Amino acid sequence: MNQPVTTPHSPTVVLGVTGSIAAFKSIEIARLLIQHHIRVLPVLTQSGARFVGPVTFTGICGEASRMDMWDPSFSGELHVALASQADVVLVAPATADIIARFAQGRADDLLTALTLCARGHVIVAPAMHPRMWAHPATQRNVQTLQRDARIEWVGPVVGPVANGEIGLGRMAEPQNIVSAVLARLRPPDLNDWHIVVTAGPTVEDIDPVRFLGNRSTGRMGFSVARRAAARGARVTLIAGPTELTTPAGVQRRDVRSASDMRSTLHDVLGPSLGGADALVMAAAVGDYRPAHIHNEKMKRGAQPIQLELVANPDILAELGSMRTGSSPLLVGFAVETADEPTLIEHARGKLSKKRVDFIVANSASIGFGGESNEAILVGSDDIERLPRMTKDELADRILDRVIGLRSGRG
Numbered sequence: 001m002n003q004p005v006t007t008p009h010s011p012t013v014v015l016g017v018t019g020s021i022a023a024f025k026s027i028e029i030a031r032l033l034i035q036h037h038i039r040v041l042p043v044l045t046q047s048g049a050r051f052v053g054p055v056t057f058t059g060i061c062g063e064a065s066r067m068d069m070w071d072p073s074f075s076g077e078l079h080v081a082l083a084s085q086a087d088v089v090l091v092a093p094a095t096a097d098i099i100a101r102f103a104q105g106r107a108d109d110l111l112t113a114l115t116l117c118a119r120g121h122v123i124v125a126p127a128m129h130p131r132m133w134a135h136p137a138t139q140r141n142v143q144t145l146q147r148d149a150r151i152e153w154v155g156p157v158v159g160p161v162a163n164g165e166i167g168l169g170r171m172a173e174p175q176n177i178v179s180a181v182l183a184r185l186r187p188p189d190l191n192d193w194h195i196v197v198t199a200g201p202t203v204e205d206i207d208p209v210r211f212l213g214n215r216s217t218g219r220m221g222f223s224v225a226r227r228a229a230a231r232g233a234r235v236t237l238i239a240g241p242t243e244l245t246t247p248a249g250v251q252r253r254d255v256r257s258a259s260d261m262r263s264t265l266h267d268v269l270g271p272s273l274g275g276a277d278a279l280v281m282a283a284a285v286g287d288y289r290p291a292h293i294h295n296e297k298m299k300r301g302a303q304p305i306q307l308e309l310v311a312n313p314d315i316l317a318e319l320g321s322m323r324t325g326s327s328p329l330l331v332g333f334a335v336e337t338a339d340e341p342t343l344i345e346h347a348r349g350k351l352s353k354k355r356v357d358f359i360v361a362n363s364a365s366i367g368f369g370g371e372s373n374e375a376i377l378v379g380s381d382d383i384e385r386l387p388r389m390t391k392d393e394l395a396d397r398i399l400d401r402v403i404g405l406r407s408g409r410g
């Protein structure tokens with residue numbers, strides 16, 4: 001992927017990196033922000049720089065890493081200059097110590113001084129051992145800062161911390177932190193929407209230990225849910241089995257088989273499908289299921305066996321046929337191993353057969369598993385070929401089109 005271009009006029013984030021083991025994840029945060037065409041100005045505390053060096057951030061961000069308020073290479077007040085440029089000051093990871101210093105209003109190093117002087121929004125993503133987070137001193141500092149309306153907290157979350165213990169103290173996932181930043185930089189444009197998203201594979205049991213599944217990881221659907229929530233929508237995510245963590249602000253319903261997914265969708269959408277403004281069907285729903293589920297584990301034998309499969313209901317086609325007007329907007333996905341002309345032809349066929357508003361068509365070799373995707377948005381009378389981009393960026397493009405469709409229909 002080409003490095004996205006940012007200019008001094010791009011939305012700008014000061015990324016404060018403090019002395020936590022989670023500092024290595026700040027590199028991923030910087031990378032994701034830049035992919036969203038955001039200019040990232042890295043500021044490291046002395047302890048932060050012991051975990052990840054300034055050279056790494058300078059290289060990734062294409063901007064000088066700053067650590068010292070007294071930097072002789074800068075003429076003027078560096079903390080004021082950085083604070084004035086920043087639309088958002090993001091501190092990720094934030095140690096217990098920096099939180100304590102923020103709570104006291106200290107300004108004795110570059111990061112505290114510029115945060116005190118921030119003109120934009122301040123987002124803090126704490127990372128520390130759960131006992132440090134739970135300590136009354138830290139909680140008191142957090143409460144002090146919560147009274148300061150300008151600070152937004154992302155995490156911490158429950159999960160394994162550096163020494164393997166599990167508890168509340170782990171830094172939120174980089175993508176969720178980036179979503180919070182994007183939400184601040186981009187005014188919420190899905191405020192009055194309820195968006196239902198399906199994601200992940202469905203699996204069909206053969207016996208108590210075996211199943212039929214597919215290679216979907218759920219990342220695309222989770223990106224759509226994450227971005228829709230960050231843009232202000234109420235989001236219900238119906239997810240097949242996946243390891244992914246629920247994006248912030250999203251209500252999740254877990255399902256297993258195609259039939260579970262179908263009944264949960266009907267439950268959420270209601271009899272006339274009036275329960276949602278848009279449905280984005282990113283899940284890879286299994287086309288077939290075993291005709292019989294064996295109650296006992298099937299025994300191994302030398303002879304070949306036959307597995308009889310029956311077709312699952314086509315959920316999207318069913319919803320398309322139930323829809324009377326143009327609501328909810330329906331977005332389908334088509335994943336093919338075929339070449340581009342066949343991909344588009346299949347997507348067009350799906351579009352009319354299933355009565356959906358547009359299809360996100362992509363190749364199985366690109367879309368499955370990875371972080372990025374390359375898709376063609378196929379509408380009834382147009383085709384939008386998108387370059388390779390992150391799944392979050394693609395999610396935004398899909399949501400932009402959904403908004404465009406509704407406003408086009410008045």
Ligand SMILES: Cc1cc2nc3c(=O)[nH]c(=O)nc-3n(C[C@H](O)[C@H](O)[C@H](O)COP(=O)(O)O)c2cc1C
Pocket residue numbers: 017018019020021022045046047048094095096097098127128129132
């Ligand atoms: C190996 C190691 C890991 C650390 N991890 C954390 C951490 O995850 N969270 C935290 O609050 N402090 C952690 N600390 C302690 C901070 O680095 C220490 O409080 C430091 O003074 C913080 O400075 P800063 O907030 O200016 O970056 C760690 C220290 C070491 C040596």
